Structures are given as structure tokens and as C-alpha cells.
Amino acid sequence: MRRALIAALFFAVLVAAWQAMAWSGRWSPVLLPSPGSVAEYLLAALADGSLLEATGVTLRRLLVGYAMGVAIGLPLGLLSSTWEVVEDTVGVLALGLQTLPSVCWIPLALLWFGQSEGAMLFVVVMGTTWSVMIATDTGARSIPTVYARAARTMGSAGFHRWTRVILPASLPFLVSGMKQGWAFAWRSLMAAEIYVTILSGFGLGQLLHYGRELNAMEQVVAVMLVIVLIGLLADKVLFAPWERFLHRRWGTDARGA
Amino acid sequence: MALDTPAINTVPLGDERLGELLVEGVSKWFRTRRDNVHALDDVSLHVRPGEFVSLVGPSGCGKSTLLDIVAGLTRPDAGRVEADGVPVTGPERHRLVMFQESALFPWLDALGNVLFGLKLVPDLGRRQRVETAMEHLRLVKLERFARANVHELSGGMRQRVALARALAPDPRVLLMDEPFSALDALTREQLYDDLQEIWRTRRKTILLVTHNVREAVCLADRVVLFSPHPGQLREVFDIPLPRPRDINSAELSGYASRVTAALKSYYTRDAML
Numbered sequence: 166m167r168r169a170l171i172a173a174l175f176f177a178v179l180v181a182a183w184q185a186m187a188w189s190g191r192w193s194p195v196l197l198p199s200p201g202s203v204a205e206y207l208l209a210a211l212a213d214g215s216l217l218e219a220t221g222v223t224l225r226r227l228l229v230g231y232a233m234g235v236a237i238g239l240p241l242g243l244l245s246s247t248w249e250v251v252e253d254t255v256g257v258l259a260l261g262l263q264t265l266p267s268v269c270w271i272p273l274a275l276l277w278f279g280q281s282e283g284a285m286l287f288v289v290v291m292g293t294t295w296s297v298m299i300a301t302d303t304g305a306r307s308i309p310t311v312y313a314r315a316a317r318t319m320g321s322a323g324f325h326r327w328t329r330v331i332l333p334a335s336l337p338f339l340v341s342g343m344k345q346g347w348a349f350a351w352r353s354l355m356a357a358e359i360y361v362t363i364l365s366g367f368g369l370g371q372l373l374h375y376g377r378e379l380n381a382m383e384q385v386v387a388v389m390l391v392i393v394l395i396g397l398l399a400d401k402v403l404f405a406p407w408e409r410f411l412h413r414r415w416g417t418d419a420r421g422a
Numbered sequence: 423m424a425l426d427t428p429a430i431n432t433v434p435l436g437d438e439r440l441g442e443l444l445v446e447g448v449s450k451w452f453r454t455r456r457d458n459v460h461a462l463d464d465v466s467l468h469v470r471p472g473e474f475v476s477l478v479g480p481s482g483c484g485k486s487t488l489l490d491i492v493a494g495l496t497r498p499d500a501g502r503v504e505a506d507g508v509p510v511t512g513p514e515r516h517r518l519v520m521f522q523e524s525a526l527f528p529w530l531d532a533l534g535n536v537l538f539g540l541k542l543v544p545d546l547g548r549r550q551r552v553e554t555a556m557e558h559l560r561l562v563k564l565e566r567f568a569r570a571n572v573h574e575l576s577g578g579m580r581q582r583v584a585l586a587r588a589l590a591p592d593p594r595v596l597l598m599d600e601p602f603s604a605l606d607a608l609t610r611e612q613l614y615d616d617l618q619e620i621w622r623t624r625r626k627t628i629l630l631v632t633h634n635v636r637e638a639v640c641l642a643d644r645v646v647l648f649s650p651h652p653g654q655l656r657e658v659f660d661i662p663l664p665r666p667r668d669i670n671s672a673e674l675s676g677y678a679s680r681v682t683a684a685l686k687s688y689y690t691r692d693a694m695l
């Protein structure tokens with residue numbers, strides 16, 4: 166309760182400072198839209214459905230791309246942690262590609278897939294896969310060997326060993342890897358949506374982009390707010406339960422953080 | 423030395439006389455980039471079903487390596503190991519290991535850990551598994567902590583769960599790799615009592631690796647002494663003391679000091695080389 170109060174107070178002060186700056190009149194409303202005008206836009210965009218539609222389009226792209234990235238990155242990470250051949254080939258490739266900002270994929274994606282959902286998805290998958298793979302690889306390598314030995318003596322081998330020992334044992338690293346992958350997916354998608362107009366759907370990034378084109382800064386700021394809120398919400402809904410589980414079971418949140 | 427004299431003070435066994443171990447001429451080298459460590463040199467040992475044997479020696483004498491080889495986790499470079507007449511080629515459910523630091527899985531609670539091995543036993547129903555697991559948690563006096571997470575348990579409690587986990591699938595042989603070394607003296611002594619009671623009632627063959635001579639003497643029918651560089655089996659001491667034994671008793675101290683004296687003689691000899 167006290168923590169919630171402090172948080173509420175913090176954000177109230179933040180908004181008040183923003184409002185004060187807007188009222189001071191030192192900056193034109195085009196450069197610094199007031200909280201009121203942003204709220205007004207948000208309400209209007211909610212009412213006419215454009216905001217919800219854009220959010221829906223963006224979230225669908227994000228979830229599909231993220232799921233694909235995890236589905237590819239996780240097994241690859243497990244493979245590269247055990248097989249030197251994979252480590253020396255795909256592992257090196259992943260390390261390199263992870264450092265490549267996913268915006269760089271956009272020109273190629275457009276050439277290969279045209280102005281389509283495929284191009285969007287490609288950029289998101291490229292942004293997600295490698296970081297998930299590297300986190301999984303690191304996680305699987307950090308498992309104390311005594312777990313694997315104990316499991317072996319009890320008769321755990323093959324698929325059972327992977328699903329009942331290696332995966333759960335590397336869970337603290339997996340969760341942080343998945344979280345990092347989520348952040349990368351989100352960034353990639355926003356970059357793609359801002360740079361590319363896709364006729365099959367109008368996402369949050371495009372809404373932000375057109376706000377800029379129309380000099381409607383309250384729209385830009387409002388969309389940024391929505392993006393931040395979705396990020397926060399994803400953290401609470403998707404990852405917080407896992408982190409609580411890790412905290413409870415492992416007795417530490419240093420590794421799950 | 424005294425390999426074939428019958429064990430003294432053992433409860434008569436039932437029909438089941440499984441859990442025999444035969445180690446013959448086992449040698450092991452560990453090759454690293456700089457070194458070629460001779461971990462075990464021509465070690466032979468025969469352990470009778472239901473016998474409790476302690477392996478003692480300073481660190482680097484290969485006693486843990488021998489345990490790994492018997493467990494099937496490591497292959498010997500020479501020699502052979504048989505369990506109940508069958509060559510050991512890999513880990514097997516009949517020989518379970520209790521490790522140095524508790525190797526309990528932190529993603530499972532106490533009950534989940536005990537169930538882990540039971541789930542790999544064929545032809546066991548869910549109800550039977552849970553009943554067996556609870557029965558073994560009761561055996562180590564932790565049934566109230568079935569749902570506790572590993573990090574919530576003290577060091578002694580963790581090793582109790584580890585003991586329950588190793589006993590639950592009903593192995594013929596229990597291999598213990600310095601299971602008490604990280605515990606404080608009081609907890610350790612309590613566990614000696616419990617282990618003696620469990621061994622009396624369950625009659626497993628137990629191979630215990632330890633560097634604590636008193637512990638070895640207190641628990642075992644025979645104490646096997648190793649010396650390092652290369653790891654060699656030096657002497658076997660019979661411990662014909664009545665059970666249950668008190669680790670602080672004078673008779674036990676007598677045996678322990680004899681073993682310690684022998685241990686020191688090899689140790690100093692090697693240290694001077």
C-alpha cells in the first residue's frame with residue numbers, strides 16, 4: 166500500500182512537472198504538447214477505435230514474431246550448448262547477428278518479402294532469435310554438473326534429460342533470455358513499423374509515424390505512452406509470474422532478474 | 423587382507439542377497455593438457471551384499487573416482503567392475519549416488535525431488551510413487567517438509583532429502599560421496615545415528631567416501647584406506663564393533679586412531695617424495 170502510494174506520487178509529480186513546463190509557454194505546443202492535449206487525443210483515438218485497432222495489429226505481429234523467434238532460438242541455444250559443431254557455426258553467426266540492430270534488416274526484408282506482413286515478421290524474428298539463442302546457450306552451460314550427474318544415476322537420459330533436467334535447471338537464464346528477446350522483438354517491430362508502411366495493417370509504429378508527418382505531437386507522445394504501457398504490462402503478465410516462481414523455488418532473484 | 427572373512431554384527435539377510443560389488447584391477451588416468459594424473463592404480467575390492475564399506479584417504483587419492491566408476495559415471499581405463507555379476511557399463515537404477523553437496527534440484531520441492539527417481543522406475547503407478555516418496559520422507563523424518571523448497575531447508579535437511587531420494591527407488595547399492603562433509607558436527611552426528619538405523623532396517627550395500635576417519639569407522643563394517651599419487655588401495659580394516667555405534671565412544675576412538683596412524687604413515691611418506 167505504501168509502495169503504491171509512493172509510486173502514484175512519483176508519477177503525479179512527473180505529470181505535474183510536464184504540465185508546468187507546457188504552461189510556462191517557453192516551448193511551442195508543437196514541440197511540447199500538454200498532458201491535456203495528449204489525454205484528449207488518447208480518448209478520441211480510443212473512441213473512434215483507431216488506437217485499439219493499431220494496438221491489435223502491432224500485438225499480433227509482435228506475438229507471432231516473438232513466438233517464432235523463441236521457437237527457433239531456444240532449441241538452437243540448447244544445441245549449441247552441447248554440440249561444438251553448432252557452437253562454432255551457428256553460435257558465431259548468432260553472436261554476430263545479435264549485435265546487428267534489427268533496423269538493418271529492413272531494406273533486405275522489403276526486397277525479399279515486399280510491403281507485406283512477411284517483411285515485418287522477418288525483422289522481428291531476426292531481432293528475437295539470436296538473443297534468445299545466446300541466453301539459452303549461456304543458461305544451459307551454467308547448470309551445475311552435479312544436477313546432470315545425479316539425474317544420470319537415477320536413469321534420466323535423452324529426451325527426459327532435456328525436458329526434466331536441462332530445461333528446468335536453466336530456467337533462471339531462460340527467463341532472462343526470453344525477457345531480453347521480448348525487448349528486442351518490441352524494438353525491431355517498432356523500427357519496422359515506423360520505416361515501412363504496410364497495407365495489410367496499420368500498427369502503433371505507423372500511428373506514431375503519421376503523427377510526426379502531420380506535426381501532431383500529442384499523437385506521437387500518446388502513442389509513445391501506449392508503447393511504454395504495453396511494455397510494462399507484458400512484463401507484469403508474461404514474465405512476473407515466472408520470476409516469482411524462480412524467486413520462490415530458487416530462493417534468489419539475483420539470477421532470475 | 424581379510425577380504426573373505428564374514429562380516430561381524432550384521433543382521434541375518436533375507437532371501438535377497440543382491441548388492442554385491444566386484445572391483446578388479448581398476449586403473450584410471452586423467453589426461454589434461456599439462457598433466458597425466460594417475461588417479462587410480464590397480465585397485466581391487468570385493469563388497470558383499472548388505473555390507474557397509476568406507477573409503478578413506480586424503481584428497482587426490484582417487485576414492486571419489488572409484489565411486490564414480492562403480493556408479494557408472496566414469497569408465498575405468500583398465501580393469502573391470504561388476505555389480506551382482508553383471509559388468510558395469512553405465513549408471514543404473516540399482517546403484518544410486520548421494521553427492522557431496524546436495525545435488526537436489528532447486529526447481530522441485532522436497533517431495534518432487536524424491537519423486538524424480540521414482541518416476542523413472544517402470545511399472546509404478548502415480549499413487550504408489552507418491553506413497554513411496556512420502557514413506558521415505560518419513561524415514562528421514564521430513565514428512566512435514568514435503569512441500570518445502572530446497573533453499574528453505576538447512577544443510578542437514580537437504581542431505582536427508584538427498585538420502586530419501588537415493589533410497590526411494592530401492593537400489594541395491596547406495597554410493598555416498600562425502601555426503602556429510604559440509605555439515606556441522608551436531609547435525610552430522612545426528613545423521614550418523616539415522617543412517618545406522620536406516621542401514622539396519624533396509625540392508626543396502628553402502629559404499630561411503632569420506633576423509634573423516636571417525637565417520638568411516640563409526641559407520642562401516644570395513645574401512646578401506648587409500649593413498650594418493652597414484653591412488654592406491656593400501657589397507658583394509660575390519661571394524662567388529664557392536665551397533666548402534668556412538669562416534670564418541672572410547673572403543674571407536676581406538677580403531678579410529680589406528681586407521682589415522684596408518685593414513686599418516688602413507689601421507690607423510692608421499693609428502694616427502
